[in-house]
Amino acid sequence: MKKDIILAGVGGQGVLSIAAIIAQAAVSAGFSVRQSEVHGMAQRGGAVLAHLRISDTNIASDLVPQGGADLVLSMEPVESLRYAAWLAPDGALVSAAEPFVNIPDYPDIAVILRTIALFPVNRIVEAAELAKEAGLSRAVNMVMVGAASPFLPLKPETMEATISAMFANKDPSVAEANKKAFNLGRAAAE
Amino acid sequence: MEEQALLGDEAAALGAIHAGLSAAYGYPGTPSTEIMEYLIENAKGNAHIPDTFHASWCVNEKTALEAALGVSFAGRRAMVTMKHVGLNVASDPFMNGALLGIKGGLVIAVADDPGMHSSQNEQDSRFYAAFAMIPCLEPRNQQEAYTMTREAFDLSEKFQVPVLLRMTTRLSHARAQIKTGPKRAQNPLSKAGDKTQWMLLPAYARRNYVSLIEKQPELLAWSAAHPSNKLDLDGRDTGLAVITSGLGGNYYEENLEDFIKSRSGTIPARLHIGVYPLPEESIRRLCEKAERLIVIEEGQPVIEERLRGILPHRITINGKLDGTISRTGELDPDVVRRGLSLPPRPGALNSGAVILPKLPGRPPQLCTGCPHGDSYETIKKAVQELDPAEGHPNTAINADIGCYALGATPPYSVPESIVCMGASVGMARGAAEAGIKYAIGVIGDSTFLHSGISSLIDAIAADTPMTLIILDNSIVAMTGCQQTMVRSDKFRPLILGLGLKGEHLIELEAKKQFLEENAAKLKKEIEYRGLSVVIFQRECLEAFRKRKKNEK
Ligand code: SF4
Numbered sequence: 116m117k118k119d120i121i122l123a124g125v126g127g128q129g130v131l132s133i134a135a136i137i138a139q140a141a142v143s144a145g146f147s148v149r150q151s152e153v154h155g156m157a158q159r160g161g162a163v164l165a166h167l168r169i170s171d172t173n174i175a176s177d178l179v180p181q182g183g184a185d186l187v188l189s190m191e192p193v194e195s196l197r198y199a200a201w202l203a204p205d206g207a208l209v210s211a212a213e214p215f216v217n218i219p220d221y222p223d224i225a226v227i228l229r230t231i232a233l234f235p236v237n238r239i240v241e242a243a244e245l246a247k248e249a250g251l252s253r254a255v256n257m258v259m260v261g262a263a264s265p266f267l268p269l270k271p272e273t274m275e276a277t278i279s280a281m282f283a284n285k286d287p288s289v290a291e292a293n294k295k296a297f298n299l300g301r302a303a304a305e
Numbered sequence: 306m307e308e309q310a311l312l313g314d315e316a317a318a319l320g321a322i323h324a325g326l327s328a329a330y331g332y333p334g335t336p337s338t339e340i341m342e343y344l345i346e347n348a349k350g351n352a353h354i355p356d357t358f359h360a361s362w363c364v365n366e367k368t369a370l371e372a373a374l375g376v377s378f379a380g381r382r383a384m385v386t387m388k389h390v391g392l393n394v395a396s397d398p399f400m401n402g403a404l405l406g407i408k409g410g411l412v413i414a415v416a417d418d419p420g421m422h423s424s425q426n427e428q429d430s431r432f433y434a435a436f437a438m439i440p441c442l443e444p445r446n447q448q449e450a451y452t453m454t455r456e457a458f459d460l461s462e463k464f465q466v467p468v469l470l471r472m473t474t475r476l477s478h479a480r481a482q483i484k485t486g487p488k489r490a491q492n493p494l495s496k497a498g499d500k501t502q503w504m505l506l507p508a509y510a511r512r513n514y515v516s517l518i519e520k521q522p523e524l525l526a527w528s529a530a531h532p533s534n535k536l537d538l539d540g541r542d543t544g545l546a547v548i549t550s551g552l553g554g555n556y557y558e559e560n561l562e563d564f565i566k567s568r569s570g571t572i573p574a575r576l577h578i579g580v581y582p583l584p585e586e587s588i589r590r591l592c593e594k595a596e597r598l599i600v601i602e603e604g605q606p607v608i609e610e611r612l613r614g615i616l617p618h619r620i621t622i623n624g625k626l627d628g629t630i631s632r633t634g635e636l637d638p639d640v641v642r643r644g645l646s647l648p649p650r651p652g653a654l655n656s657g658a659v660i661l662p663k664l665p666g667r668p669p670q671l672c673t674g675c676p677h678g679d680s681y682e683t684i685k686k687a688v689q690e691l692d693p694a695e696g697h698p699n700t701a702i703n704a705d706i707g708c709y710a711l712g713a714t715p716p717y718s719v720p721e722s723i724v725c726m727g728a729s730v731g732m733a734r735g736a737a738e739a740g741i742k743y744a745i746g747v748i749g750d751s752t753f754l755h756s757g758i759s760s761l762i763d764a765i766a767a768d769t770p771m772t773l774i775i776l777d778n779s780i781v782a783m784t785g786c787q788q789t790m791v792r793s794d795k796f797r798p799l800i801l802g803l804g805l806k807g808e809h810l811i812e813l814e815a816k817k818q819f820l821e822e823n824a825a826k827l828k829k830e831i832e833y834r835g836l837s838v839v840i841f842q843r844e845c846l847e848a849f850r851k852r853k854k855n856e857k
Contacts, residue, residue, distance in 0.1 A: 126669060142310055142482065151479035152312075153422070161669030166479075175558035177479035180638035182652030197664055202653035220665040233659045 117172070118268055119179040121201045122165040124190030125215045129256045133188070134165040136260050140269050140277040141169045151177040160217050162194055169268065186266045190259060191215045192227045192239075199234075207266045208234040209304060211242035211259055238262060238304045245299040251289070254296035261300025271301060309483060313476035314339035316447040316483050317414055320454030322347060325489040327381035327409070328359040330369035332755065333784035334388030335423040336477035337416035341386045342785070356491060362781075364790045365726070365755040366395035373411055374402055377467075378503060380495035381409040382458050389417040389428050390725065394756065396433070399467070403437040404513040406502025407465045409492050410458030416472040419604050420635030423783075425706070425725060427633065429604035434469040434581060438517055440524055441469040441581040442533075443551045447481040449533070449579070455486070460527075464520055465502075473603050475552055475635065521582065529586050533579025536587045542571040546595035548588070550578040550608060553601035556641035564645050573599075583608060585615050592616050600624035601644065603636045670711055676815040676843035677709040680776050681717040683815070683841070684747070686824040687831060691743055700743040701736040705729035705757070707749040708782045708845070720747060727756030730773055734764045737771040743831050744771040750796070751781040751789045758803075764836055765804050772831045775840045776815075780848035793842060800838055809833060815843040 120137070124130040131152050138150045151166040166179045181200045188209050189195030195210035202208060210231055214224050231237050242258040249258070257278065264274055275294050282290035311319065318340045321329065329348075331341040344360035347353075363369035366387040376383035385395070392399060392415050399413065415433075418424040434441035442457050444450040450472065457468040501509045528534055545568075549557045554577045557564075565572055576591045578584065592598055598620055600609045606625040616622075623629035623644070630636070630644040642649070653659070671678050688700055704710060704720030705728060713720040722732055730753075733746030748757045753775050761773060777796065781787040791799065800810055811830055813823045823841075830837035844852075 125667065138310065138480065147482065148310060149479060149481045150310075151475060153478070159669050159672050160667075162667040174481075176555040176638050177475050177481075177552070178556075178637045180559060180642065180650060182650030182655070183638075193664055194667075196661055199654055199659070199661060200652060204651055204653050204656065206653055208653070217670070218665055218667055222662055222665065226662050230659060230662060234653055235658070 116268055117168070117170040117174075118186070119184045120167040120169070120263070121179060121184045121187045121198045122167060122189075123187065123194040123198050124163050125194060125217065126159045126161050126163045128163070128190040128215065130163045130165055130190060133256050133260055133263075134167050136274075136277060136281065137263065137267065137269075138167060140274045143277060144269055144273050146171055146268070147174055149174045149177050162197060164198065186263060188259060188263045190242075190255070192224065192231060193222065195231060196227065202234070205236065207236040207238065209238040209240065209259075209262050209266070211255065212239050213243050240300060240303045242300070245303060246296050249292050249296035249299055251292035251296060254293050257293045257296035258300035258303075261297035261302075262304040264297070264301045265305045271298075309485070310480050311447055311483055312339055312478060312480050313444070313447050313450045313472060314416070314478070315343045316450040317444075317454045317470060317472065318343035319485065320451040321384045321412065321458070322354055322358070323485060323488045324410070324455040324458040325382050325491045326358050326384055327491050328373065328376045329384040329386065330361060330363050330372045331386030332363055332366045332369055332391055333781050333787045334391050334416075335784055336418055336474040337386050337388045337391070337414065337472065338784045338787075339477065340414055340416075344384070354488070356488070358491070362787050362790070366391035367398060370395040370398045370402065370413065374398060374405070377407050377409040377411040378497050379409065380497065381492045382411075383409060384412045384414060386414045388424065389415055389430050390425060391415070392430055392433055394726065399433065400437050401505055402467045403439050404505060404510055404517055406497060406499060406513070407461055407467055408495070408497045410461035411467040412454065412457045412461060412470055413467055414454070414470040414472060416474065416477045417604055418474045420474065422474055422635075425723075427605065429607050430469060430471050431581060431604065431607040434471070435607070438521060439466045439469060440464070440528070441471055443471045443579055443581070444476060445551050445554050445579065446476070447479070448483045450476060451483050451485065453533075453579075464524060466517070466520065471551070473552060525582050525585065528580050528582050529584040531580045531584075533577070534584045534587055535577045536591060537575045538590070540572070541574040542568070543574045543594040544596050545573040546591045546598045547573045547575045547601065548578065548591065548598065548608060549575065549601045551603040553603045553636055553641065556636055556638045557601050559638040560642045560645055560647060563647050567647055578608060583611055588612065588615050592620055595620055597621045597623065599629065599644065601630055601636070601641055606632075668714060671708060672846050674846055675708070676778055676841070676845065677712055677776055678717065679817050679820070679843070680709075680774070680815045680841040681712040681719045682817075683820055683823045683827060684719055684745070684774065685717065686820065687828040688743070688745075690824070690828055691831065699741060700745065701733065701741045702745045702747060703729045703732035703736065704747040705749060705752050707752055708778075709747065709749055709776050726752050727760060730757045730760035730764065733771045733773065734760065734767070734769045737769050744769075745831065746771065746773045748773065748775055750775060750777040750779065750793065754790050761800070761838070762803055769836055770834045771836060773836075773838045774827075775838065777840050777842045778845035778848065780845050782845040782847060786845065786848045786851050796840060805836065805838055809835065809837040811837065811839045813839065813841050815841040
């Protein structure tokens with residue numbers, strides 16, 4: 116079993132924390148994990164990319180080859196398309212619906228969403244709205260972790276346990292809201 | 306010990322701690338920063354790491370390496386961390402350090418940045434190791450980053466030379482599980498006995514240089530026998546030889562299955578190189594029957610360029626020099642795939658069902674509300690209002706390395722040069738002396754302390770008619786907000802102490818509401834026909850956030 120994932124977004128959107136949560140859950144489920152991140156303040160507001168590889172056998176490269184990703188998960192529609200070349204023929208393209216507009220030439224969002232919908236396996240998730248519904252508008256990340264989860268070799272319980280552990284030293288309501296966000300995201304992508 | 310998921314940088318740091326590290330020094334620089342951050346975080350000791358050791362940032366890479374030499378002189382183990390271009394700054398003690406009788410193990414961890422994710426060039430530190438004639442270890446995964454770092458200390462003490470640990474961006478910043486070993490105790494304090502091994506007076510240095518040369522055959526024997534320099538000949542097609550090094554080995558293996566299929570099942574002979582000096586004998590054996598050799602190395606063609614001295618001329622060598630492997634940029638599985646003449650893997654896009662619209666680039670930018678943004682607006686305004694008859698050719702705005710380098714692109718587009726840490730000051734001076742009327746240097750507070758200050762001493766001594774603008778955001782922002790060595794309130798006495806006239810040392814608050822006022826004051830200093838220093842002050846937003854969080 117091998118799952119290759121590309122995580123995309125804009126610097127500051129928390130792409131790396133999504134990668135960390137999925138990686139942590141995969142480690143606790145006993146998989147080998149390799150996760151390659153983009154670091155440095157230089158990425159503020161710029162396009163951000165992380166590679167995440169989960170396997171039960173040896174993983175040679177930290178980077179996913181083009182045409183090899185089982186999942187491209189993006190916090191933002193344009194960024195999801197930027198890495199479409201990585202997607203395997205039957206891979207899933209999962210994107211948050213809300214555009215992040217910090218450039219003057221952001222393309223017509225309708226065209227972008229229509230293009231995403233052309234991929235054989237695709238999901239467009241109203242992440243901001245679902246986070247609000249979960250009672251924590253900051254939990255957009257967690258909605259997207261949930262949206263990724265139907266495409267991951269990890270049980271929802273394992274992921275929930277990871278989320279609980281992450282917020283163990285916070286008010287219990289924070290963990291609950293995050294788990295709710297996760298489940299709303301999961302339901303939206305299933 | 307337990308398994309942990311660590312960044313390559315963290316794995317190297319943990320390797321150093323487990324090797325009995327006594328002190329570590331460095332200057333922040335992507336992708337090396339996390340090595341020192343991990344060391345600083347654990348320097349006080351904790352449940353996992355019982356001993357304490359010293360770890361701190363320095364004003365620059367040269368001072369860091371010199372401090373580490375002092376630790377080694379005292380018989381204890383030291384690590385220095387920096388990025389590839391930082392080694393240029395430290396190159397003086399680096400080259401000379403190779404001639405010393407290293408006592409406590411000294412490991413210089415340098416993270417290269419092929420692909421220039423956040424750097425000015427792609428230089429390959431393996432050249433430096435060869436130049437200084439010291440061993441270089443090149444881990445290819447997080448586990449090796451850990452074990453090779455441990456080994457590097459032993460090696461350094463065994464051969465009495467500094468050892469270079471070469472990391473690259475992808476390894477530094479990728480995370481995987483590693484297995485750790487038991488922690489070794491720190492060396493007892495025991496000062497170097499033979500002073501002549503530590504004094505590079507010509508008579509001693511000549512002798513030490515001979516002894517460095519004499520060590521080379523032993524080092525070659527060590528690298529030839531090293532398990533990381535793995536030669537695979539048995540059952541292989543020896544007509545085609547492949548040399549891989551560092552992460553190039555991983556990308557080769559990623560494509561190996563398809564490569565073997567494309568060659569109807571035959572596997573090429575292979576040598577993976579993980580430690581240097583270059584194992585020449587293994588290279589000769591690899592290529593004994595080969596007609597063709599493919600070289601896959603991460604960085605510059607360090608191995609490839611040396612092959613002609615080792616191999617007969619009849620062999621075709623494919624690598625970076627003939628463009629088989631892209632000469633520039635980071636290696637990745639796809640670059641190597643093309644180099645092996647394999648067709649692209651089929652992907653979702655190949656079916657033709659989806660045509661992508663044109664996607665705009667999304668370059669990094671200054672944070673919204675960053676003090677540098679206001680400073681650049683001010684500089685722009687002041688420069689626009691300079692004597693219009695003089696025009697643009699009579700101003701030069703030389704900037705430097707840091708977040709503020711992002712002011713070079715729209716909407717600000719102010720800097721006209723960005724070369725290396727500290728260069729802005731010297732370049733402004735040169736521009737002034739070449740006859741440019743309004744020569745301006747723009748530098749950050751940490752960069753100023755790093756190496757800008759020495760050029761300011763020159764400029765003050767010469768009373769160069771120029772304006773130095775220090776963008777003081779109270780932190781090393783770009784690499785993740787490390788503390789600067791000298792706090793903002795000390796800049797004024799520091800610069801006055803160098804001899805600048807007080808009336809031409811101006812401090813301004815970098816805020817939008819003071820734009821008009823600040824621009825007028827700045828313009829006055831730019832027009833002044835002598836040397837001025839104008840300090841724009843306001844805390845970086847990230848630093849502010851971090852500070853507030855810590856204060857809570
Ligand atoms: S990190 Fe600080 S200095 Fe860098 S762009 Fe953001 S606010 Fe400005």
